[in-house]
Amino acid sequence: MVSYRAVPAHDELHRDGESLVLHDGQVQRVSPLGTAIRALTLEALPLADLAAALAQEFGAPPGGDLVEVTREVADTLVDAGLLQRLGD
Structure with a gap:
């Protein structure tokens, strides 16, 4: 089972739902x-639970x-160094 956990940032600034994250000497918008995914994954969270929480907040994705x-969005955050993928 795949889970995700937010990578701790050196600093974060939240505004209008977005955030600026300082991590490893880089600031990322x-x-x-x-931002919601990082907030939901302060503790490791299974993919299915993450998907359900996001659907409650943002609605289901159209046509997908x-x-x-x-998983695709979370993996983008993994590639950016802002999230960890745990498990297979």
């Missing part, structure tokens, strides 16, 4: 969706599988 779309 994070969308409202990415909820869990798969969540």
Whole structure:
């Protein structure tokens, strides 16, 4: 089972749902969706639970599988160094 956990930032600034995250000497602008994912994953959270929480907050993605779309967005944050993927 795949879970995700936010990578601790050196500093974060939240405004209008978005955030600026200082991590490893870089400042990254994070969308409202990415900001919500980081907030939900302060503790490790399974992918299915993350998808359900995001659907409650943002609604289901149009024309896409909820869990798969969540995985794609979360993996983008993993690639940016802002989230960790745990498990297979």
